[in-house]
Amino acid sequence: MTDTLSSKTAPAVRRPLTSRPGVRVAGGLLLPLLILVAWQLSSTLGLVTIAQLPPPASVWIAAVDLFERGQLTLYVAISTQRVLIGFAIGAALGLATGALVGLSRAADIFFAPTLGAIRAVPSLAWVPLLIIWLKIGEESKITLIAIGAFFPVYTTVAQALRHVDKQLVEAGRAFGLRGVPLFGAVQLPAVIPSVISGLRLALAQAWLFLVAAELIAASMGLGFLLSDSGNNGRVDRILLAIILLALLGKLTDAILGVFEKWAIAKWA
Amino acid sequence: MSASTASRTTARPSAAGGSAARAARADGPSGTDAAYAVEFAGLGRTFGRAPGRRQGRAASAAPTTASVDVVRPVLRDVSLTVRPGEVLAILGTSGCGKSTLLRIAGGLDSPSAGSVQIDGSPVTDFDTRCAVGFQEPRLLPWRTVAANVALGLPRGTARDTGRARVAELLDLVGLTAFADHRPAAISGGMAQRASLARALARNPGVLLLDEPFGALDALTRLKMQDLLLDVHAAAPTTVLLVTHDVDEALQLADRIILLGQEPATATGAGTTPGTTPGATIVQELTVPGNRPRDRGSAELAELRGRLLAGLGIDRHGDARGVATSASIPHFPY
Ligand SMILES: Nc1ncnc2c1ncn2[C@@H]1O[C@H](COP(=O)(O)OP(=O)(O)O)[C@@H](O)[C@H]1O
Numbered sequence A: 001m002t003d004t005l006s007s008k009t010a011p012a013v014r015r016p017l018t019s020r021p022g023v024r025v026a027g028g029l030l031l032p033l034l035i036l037v038a039w040q041l042s043s044t045l046g047l048v049t050i051a052q053l054p055p056p057a058s059v060w061i062a063a064v065d066l067f068e069r070g071q072l073t074l075y076v077a078i079s080t081q082r083v084l085i086g087f088a089i090g091a092a093l094g095l096a097t098g099a100l101v102g103l104s105r106a107a108d109i110f111f112a113p114t115l116g117a118i119r120a121v122p123s124l125a126w127v128p129l130l131i132i133w134l135k136i137g138e139e140s141k142i143t144l145i146a147i148g149a150f151f152p153v154y155t156t157v158a159q160a161l162r163h164v165d166k167q168l169v170e171a172g173r174a175f176g177l178r179g180v181p182l183f184g185a186v187q188l189p190a191v192i193p194s195v196i197s198g199l200r201l202a203l204a205q206a207w208l209f210l211v212a213a214e215l216i217a218a219s220m221g222l223g224f225l226l227s228d229s230g231n232n233g234r235v236d237r238i239l240l241a242i243i244l245l246a247l248l249g250k251l252t253d254a255i256l257g258v259f260e261k262w263a264i265a266k267w268a
Numbered sequence B: 001m002s003a004s005t006a007s008r009t010t011a012r013p014s015a016a017g018g019s020a021a022r023a024a025r026a027d028g029p030s031g032t033d034a035a036y037a038v039e040f041a042g043l044g045r046t047f048g049r050a051p052g053r054r055q056g057r058a059a060s061a062a063p064t065t066a067s068v069d070v071v072r073p074v075l076r077d078v079s080l081t082v083r084p085g086e087v088l089a090i091l092g093t094s095g096c097g098k099s100t101l102l103r104i105a106g107g108l109d110s111p112s113a114g115s116v117q118i119d120g121s122p123v124t125d126f127d128t129r130c131a132v133g134f135q136e137p138r139l140l141p142w143r144t145v146a147a148n149v150a151l152g153l154p155r156g157t158a159r160d161t162g163r164a165r166v167a168e169l170l171d172l173v174g175l176t177a178f179a180d181h182r183p184a185a186i187s188g189g190m191a192q193r194a195s196l197a198r199a200l201a202r203n204p205g206v207l208l209l210d211e212p213f214g215a216l217d218a219l220t221r222l223k224m225q226d227l228l229l230d231v232h233a234a235a236p237t238t239v240l241l242v243t244h245d246v247d248e249a250l251q252l253a254d255r256i257i258l259l260g261q262e263p264a265t266a267t268g269a270g271t272t273p274g275t276t277p278g279a280t281i282v283q284e285l286t287v288p289g290n291r292p293r294d295r296g297s298a299e300l301a302e303l304r305g306r307l308l309a310g311l312g313i314d315r316h317g318d319a320r321g322v323a324t325s326a327s328i329p330h331f332p333y
């Protein structure tokens, strides 16, 4: 709004170069390009053996090869699906539990210490248990991802609700709001920005836990590609999987980032 | 000057029934149709312990746990009947318990001793017969000014009625042009006016205003004082107005009470030396004449002198009052 205003009334005022979207995208791509060049150079100059670090072209060929076999799309799709389902379940539970613990003192006393202890368990510690309980099916992986997504959301929501401005809550009460209407009018809008940053953290955790799950017990997916290629010494495919994880993680995060921007403009 | 002689110059029957003075309502949407009597009976408030249910709830959230054993009386023995439709100004140095008294009247806090009744029935939690204009604007930052004012409408107001009422109120406080602005985009004085409009939105039977004009510049302040009188004349409501401005009290109120510490000799036994027994009504006076009043009248000047002296006694008698001495204008001003 201020942008359109200033561009209309004062054309002389120029935005700094660094705030233009084109410059930002190009600037952000600079380092990946440099890395690519360094990578290519190190192979062509023979600084490392091809077995250790195959050149970018072989990674591309590996990608095309896997795509033609139909595996690439399948792996990307199954991993994304697991992340999204696990994230959705974990985030929903995190929102509900965080809301309960943040709003109710009794729930805080009852749940918070236990949840804090469960949170301290390293992700990989769950894997054997989940495999025994849920077998090597989708459930075990999705459960692990949901555990990973749960905690960032739970923590940020509970924290944010506890720190909602008491005076605003009191004002809401004084004007006749209570219960769900009060929550909807005061507490919820007040915590939306923190909830969304919690969701972003949770999404990153979901990808992290995906790889943990797929590395150990999977027959498809990017984590499986990693472990399988590790066993076969296919460094090109390992690099491919890493690059794909980076791209997917960044892409899903960017989508939430847009959502966050919108929410902050609307609620903060 | 003997301020103590002014104490309790008016004795009113405590059984002023709320229904007796109910005036017919002019127009406007839903809300209370009448002004209500407010009766404080032997009211006291002590902080630091958990005297009531609400204190317990507040303590769970606020970091007040450090002072669990320290019992600090803030108010004591406040007995007063505010007639329906009366404008009562509450004066006192800062920290003497004015906001606390107002919050108790609105059911935002509960007394440690005594009781408050509105229209003959005890005040409930966040009593809907009241509307509060807080000392801070307390606007929801994510809502527009108009939507914030709409928060004050009675629950269940029809959409169109509500919108019309909000527009009317925004016009009244001169914020029509800023209806779609966020609170962050308006000045502190405007926010205070929006907060006042929100308090007026439900046509409350009792309007509780906590230094509503404190953040306003001198000119806007005079305008808003007139506006309050217009609102009061148009729709029957009882007004409890907290202020630290003697002149404002004299201009707006039917009656003024001055909260403060009673002189040390008058305090009862049982209080430890060095601690204060809590503020109570040290002066109560009826302001003569009909509003709007002549600011320069000799009669008012005499009252002003009395009130300032009352505040002055507090200033010397209580170290906590020192901070406010600057905000109390010296006579004549
Ligand atoms: N929730 C609370 N817990 C403890 N002390 C309080 C609380 N609210 C007010 N007080 C104390 O009560 C006294 C009166 O406060 P207040 O009513 O806000 O004064 P005023 O409005 O006259 O400036 C102050 O000393 C303040 O510290």
Ligand SMILES: [Mg+2]
Binding pocket: B095, B098, B099, B100, B135, B210
């Ligand atoms: Mg106050």
